[in-house]
Amino acid sequence: MKPITVNPQLHEDGQSTSIISRIWRIPALLAGGIMLAVLVLLAIFIPFISPHDPTGQDLSAFLQPPSAKHWLGTDQLGRDLFTRLIYAARTDLTIMVLAEIIPFCTGVLLGMIAGYYGKWLDSVISLLTDTFIAFPFYLIVIIVAFASGAGQRGIYITFMLVGWIVFARVTRGLTASFRQQEWVASAQTLGLPGIRIILRHILPNVLPQAIVVLMTDMVGLLVAIVTLGYLGIGIAPPTPDWGTMISDGQPFITTAWWLSAVPGLAVVYVGIALSLVGDGLADLWRKK
Amino acid sequence: MGAALQVKNISVHYGGFTALDSINLDLPKHTTLGLVGESGSGKSTLARVIAGLVVPNEGQVLLGPELLKRKRSREQHKKIQMIFQNPDASLNPKHSIRQILSEALLFHRIVDRAQVGTRCKELLARVHMDESALDRYPHQFSGGQRQRIAIARALSVEPSVLIADEPTSALDVSVQRSVLDLFSKLKSELDLTLLFISHDLGVIHEISDTVAVMKQGRLVEINDKDQFFSRPETAYSRELLSAVPRMPNLKPSGGFHEPRT
Amino acid sequence: MMAIRPVLEIDALSLAAKSNKKLVDNVSFSLSKGETLGLVGESGSGKSLTLRAILGILPRGIEQVGGTVKNEERSAMVFQDPRGSLDPLCPVVKQLTEVVYYRQRLSRRASRKAALELLHMLGLPASLQTSDRYPSQLSGGQCQRVVIAMALACKPGILLCDEPTTALDVTVQKQIMETISALQVELGFAMVFVTHNLAIAAAMCSKLCVMKEGKIIEQGNTLSLLQNPQNPYTQMLMNSVLPVPELEGSD
Incomplete structure (x- = not known):
């Protein structure tokens, strides 16, 4: 019998094209990516861009409006607003990313275990997630922040406690649906152990969705960091942070409104960028 | 001829619903x-019990002389393989064909790492696929090709019993034929024992030596193929057989007969 | 003619x-x-x-x-998947009544009567008259009968x-073919x-x-197409209907 050769013609929606050219065709991903890249590059190279010191006070030049010397003006202590804004991006974005790593990993893992094994393991994990969800997020944040003392540590601890839940819920649902699929049953009939099926087969399939959720979740986390800073239980001054910058500018809202508005807009900017990237990634993986 | 597989008194209940009601079935070797x-x-459900995917509430499955326990050994797992109905869902979409075929080979240490590539190509050749398939992904293949890959994967662990659960039902009629031929060929080449599930009596007629009929969780008839198709023992089998849509008598001399009653 | x-x-x-x-x-x-x-x-x-x-x-x-x-x-259409073409959250008589009401412009009461007549015509159990059922409570064949009833409720010419x-x-296939x-x-x-x-x-x-x-x-x-297929593809389709031998004593 003559062997049937595999049809070399790929499906027409362009799997043959490279990832890069696919990204080009998703404007959301491109726009979000550029927005993030601009901010990250600024944050990295700010010491070379700006001659000012983020914490250096100049009481002779306080509350100045934007000018060529101070692009966004100065605050009540004469510190350059633009420089502080970008240094604050350094702090806030770093915390945002670091505080998501562990919850993301544990959430995805626990979700897959719950969804795959079901039964009592699933009940326990579901009970945990439901309990945590019943508590208002900010209540937990504020309690932990007070208990562990103000500063970054509170954010990390709180997020390790509650951050994994959203990922666990998403991956649990996905895994449970993949478990019904025949490729999982095939892996089982081949005699592969459960943990191997979870890591080798299910993980690559839940990861895209989990990463999309990660993008939206990071926006929430950023807002939480900024809120804590604003409330005075987050990052302690003089370390620049958007939250403290907003609250510092508040008394001058009638005369120098940009002091509060600019860091607020920065939060919005990152929020939009991350949402665009999330949407774009979802598009990218859906199209495949 | 000894039995390759025996199903003894298997019952499965889901809540109050009885999915399988004391099923007894023997699969003679190479049939x-x-x-x-x-x-x-x-x-x-019966297929999944035999493949070890569903644990029965009662009864036992024997592989040759061995009683299969609730937790099967690796060797026992390998001996019984299953092909599923839906070719869109039977291959992990994120794995290349190479990964799909080599995973069990490596895990069960069936061949050395160095020989995995050669073995994968042999497996593809067995199911009449070109070796250029290795570095592609499941979505790049048609339903019939995917079903061939699924068969190659099942063969990778050198099973003695192959269960096929409606393997051609989701395929186009033109592809169905070639997949059926492949099953027959593999069965004789590799001395397999085949349990072939289908709702399509034409397919069953094409491939089976023995026919078993199930209805509402019970086995209502087991019969030799020719016996079953010409002189079924039970009224239910007769009802099934008479419901099959048939091609009209196409001899030019004979009248066109439309059975509509 | x-x-x-x-x-x-x-x-x-x-x-x-x-x-x-x-x-x-x-x-x-x-x-x-x-x-x-x-x-x-x-x-x-x-x-x-x-x-x-x-x-x-x-x-x-x-x-x-x-x-x-x-x-x-x-024209009206009957789809392949009977369950997918019915609203799972609406009982079938009610669903059919809605279609009759909007397509035939009858009163509510008359629509329901017409709907029940249609269901009767399609051989669905009369018990639906007193206790309406959801699509999930019916078998696939019964659902397909309801779908056909809904198509016919539009009084289609095609x-x-x-x-x-x-x-x-x-x-069930045989029954539905006979019904149609x-x-x-x-x-x-x-x-x-x-x-x-x-x-x-x-x-x-x-x-x-x-x-x-x-x-x-x-x-x-x-008949003439099947007796004398011109295209090899037609021949292939004909061959792909796997034969089932005639039952003994069926004629």
């Missing part, structure tokens, strides 16, 4: 048992 | 996807009152799309790029059937019947169009 039944008859 | 004016006339119909890929190419056929035409082919042959074009419900991204569909009578028995068991044929005799609608199974097409249709890759490759009277 094909065609299992027929309508939806909800429990034929897929 | 007098030439009857066709109720459905399709002339050089072409459908294409946004990417300009032709999915249905230059398809023409016509259908007279009470006649059944079978569209036969494998997946991707464009048979379901042709049906959707007749009803004017093309999927998004697919456009008619040429040809005409002349539709003299109202019934479009897209593989109406493919998802059903053989015994009987209703056609009674109500006199024309029918376009899409299927991949030539045996079913042969039993249901007086004319056949064999489709492949968007084109009609062969069409004609069912």
Whole structure:
């Protein structure tokens, strides 16, 4: 019998094209990516861009409006607003990313275990997630922040406690649906152990969705960091942070409104960028 | 001829619902048992019990002389393999064909790492696929090709019993034929014992040596193929057989007869 | 015989996807009152799309790029998946009553009566009259009967059937085929019947169009087409109906 050769013609929606050219065709991903890249590059190279010191006070030049010397003006202590804004991006974005790593990993893992094994393991994990969800997020944040003392540590601890839940819920649902699929049953009939099926087969399939959720979740986390800073239980001054910058500018809202508005807009900017990237990634993986 | 597989008194209950009701079935070595039944008859559940995917509430499965325990050994797992109905869902979409075929080879240490590539190509050749398939992904293949890859994967662990659960039902009629031919060929080449499930009596007639009929979780008839198709023992089998749409008598001399009653 | 004016006339119909890929190419056929035409082919042959074009419900991204569909009578469609075409959260009598109410413009009370009559005609149990059921409480065959009742509630002159028995068991398939044929005799609608199974097409249709890759490759009277297929593809489709031997003592 003559062997049937595999049809070399790929499906027409362009799997043959490279990832890069696919990204080009998703404007959301491109726009979000550029927005993030601009901010990250600024944050990295700010010491070379700006001659000012983020914490250096100049009481002779306080509350100045934007000018060529101070692009966004100065605050009540004469510190350059633009420089502080970008240094604050350094702090806030770093915390945002670091505080998501562990919850993301544990959430995805626990979700897959719950969804795959079901039964009592699933009940326990579901009970945990439901309990945590019943508590208002900010209540937990504020309690932990007070208990562990103000500063970054509170954010990390709180997020390790509650951050994994959203990922666990998403991956649990996905895994449970993949478990019904025949490729999982095939892996089982081949005699592969459960943990191997979870890591080798299910993980690559839940990861895209989990990463999309990660993008939206990071926006929430950023807002939480900024809120804590604003409330005075987050990052302690003089370390620049958007939250403290907003609250510092508040008394001058009638005369120098940009002091509060600019860091607020920065939060919005990152929020939009991350949402665009999330949407774009979802598009990218859906199209495949 | 000894039995390759024996199903003894298997019952499966889901809540109050009885999916399988004391099923007894023998699969003689190197034969094909065609299992027929309508939806909800429990034929897929029986397949999953035999493949070890569903644990029965009662009864036992024997592989040759060995009793299969609730937790099967690796060797026992390898001996019974299953092909599923839906070619869109039977291959992990994120794995290349190379990964799909080599995973069990490596895990069960069937061949050395160095020989995995060669073995994968041999497996593809067995199911009449070109070796250029290795570095592609499941979505790049048609339903029939995917079903061939699924068969190659099942063969990678060198099973003695192959269960096929409606393997051609989701395929186009033109592809169905070639996949059926492949099953027959593999069965004789590799001395397999085949349990072939289908709701399509034409397919069952094509491939089986023995036919078993299930209805609502019970086995209503087991019969030799020719016996079954010409002189079925039970009224239900007769009803099934008479419901099959047939091509009209196409001899130019004969009148065109439309059975509509 | 007098030439009857066709109720459905399709002339050089072409459908294409946004990417300009032709999915249905230059398809023409016509259908007279009470006649059944079978569209036969494998997946991707464009048979379901042709049906959707007749009803004017093309999927998004697919456009008619040429040809005409002349539709003299109202048409209604029966889909392959009976459960998918019913609202799972609405009991079936109520669903059917709604269709009758809006399509036939009867009073609420009369609509319900007409709905129950339709269900009776399709052989659904009379117990539905007193206790309405949800689609999930009915079998697949019963759901398909409800779907057919809903299509008939539109008083169609043309019934479009897209593989109406493919998802059903053989015994149920036979019953549904018989029901559709009987209703056609009674109500006199024309029918376009899409299927991949030539045996079913042969039993249901007086004319056949064999489709492949968007084109009609062969069409004609069912019997003469099957007796003397011109195209090797038609022959292949005929061979793919795996034979089941005749039962002894069935005749």
